[in-house]
Amino acid sequence: MRMQQYTQTASRSEDRSGEKTLLWRCGLCGELGSINAVPASCPGCGTGGENIEYVIED
Numbered sequence: 384m385r386m387q388q389y390t391q392t393a394s395r396s397e398d399r400s401g402e403k404t405l406l407w408r409c410g411l412c413g414e415l416g417s418i419n420a421v422p423a424s425c426p427g428c429g430t431g432g433e434n435i436e437y438v439i440e441d
């Protein structure tokens with residue numbers, strides 16, 4: 384019984400950590416976007432992917 388409750392609590396806290404958002408960010412102009420749609424070049428300033436870095440926001 385206690386074990387089941389612990390598991391439910393644990394999975395709920397995993398959901399909370401899922402609120403952190405993984406993003407790409409342009410190192411030149413600071414444009415941000417979802418990691419699910421990383422552009423080949425920055426839509427803000429047009430720089431290539433070599434200036435695009437990854438960030439985690441929470």
Ligand SMILES: [Zn+2]
Binds near residue numbers: 414427429
């Ligand atoms: Zn840019």
